[in-house]
Amino acid sequence: MSKIIENPEQLILNKAKEILYNEGYTKFSMRNLSSKCGIALGTIYNYYSNKEELIINMMTDYWKEHFYILEDILNSDDTLYNKLNEIFNKLSIFIKTFKEVWLKPELYENPDCIKKSLEKQNIYIEKLVIMIEKILLKEEGNNKINLKLNSYETAKFILMNYITMVQMPVFKYSSFEIILKELL
The missing domain is CATH 1.10.10.60 (Homeodomain-like)
Structure with a gap:
């Protein structure tokens, strides 16, 4: 049986x-x-x-798990800068683990696998931008910040700087936050 x-x-x-x-x-x-x-x-x-399809689904699952963590930050009552700092910290851990596990050359022997994984990655980066944008819009709606750029462009600016700071840690988050406070 x-x-x-x-x-x-x-x-x-x-x-x-x-x-x-x-x-x-x-x-x-x-x-x-x-x-x-x-x-x-x-x-x-x-x-x-096939194995490549399973790998891409595992990678997607890894991204989804990360978004559950970020949703908690998004929905918290914390201040804007605490939320952004927490997102940076979680993203830092996520990226380091992602590089160790998911960016190994042997995972991408198949060009189709590379294409599909990049498509998924772009979808999730877009979701991260939208998540940060929601935080900014909420703060702007509560008159706590005054966006000088549109919210979407500001969110992209924040996320791309986060990714750069994690990959090339020559610039401290605390310095970025000072610049961000000037921008907002």
């Missing part, structure tokens, strides 16, 4: 992440995943037609 698995797709994603994080991409195979999940290889292929 076959066993019933409550949420096989989530089991597959969780075990796949476990293998990727703990054993690396070279040990990551659909057959190994099937063994670790305790389910038939065919079942995995019912959800993911």
Whole structure:
């Protein structure tokens, strides 16, 4: 008698992440995943037609988890600059982990995989911009800031500087905040 698995797709994603994080991409195979999940290889292929599709879905899942954390910040009653600082801190952790796990050359042997992952990345960067924009609009609506640029452009400016500061940590967040206060 076959066993019933409550949420096989989530089991597959969780075990796949476990293998990727703990054993690396070279040990990551659909057959190994099937063994670790305790389910038939065919079942995995019912959800993911190939390893690249599964990798992209795992990456997407990683982004979604990060957005849940950011939503909490967005919905908090904290001040604008505390929210922005917290977003920067969470984004910093996210980017460092993302680079360690998801930006390995062996993950992108397939040009189609690169294209699809960049498309997903652009979608999530856009979501981050919109999230920051919501914070700015709320503060402007409460007359706490006066946006000199439109809210969307200001949010893009903030996010692109965050990403740059994480990737090239020669500029401190505290210095950026001073500039931001002048801008807003």
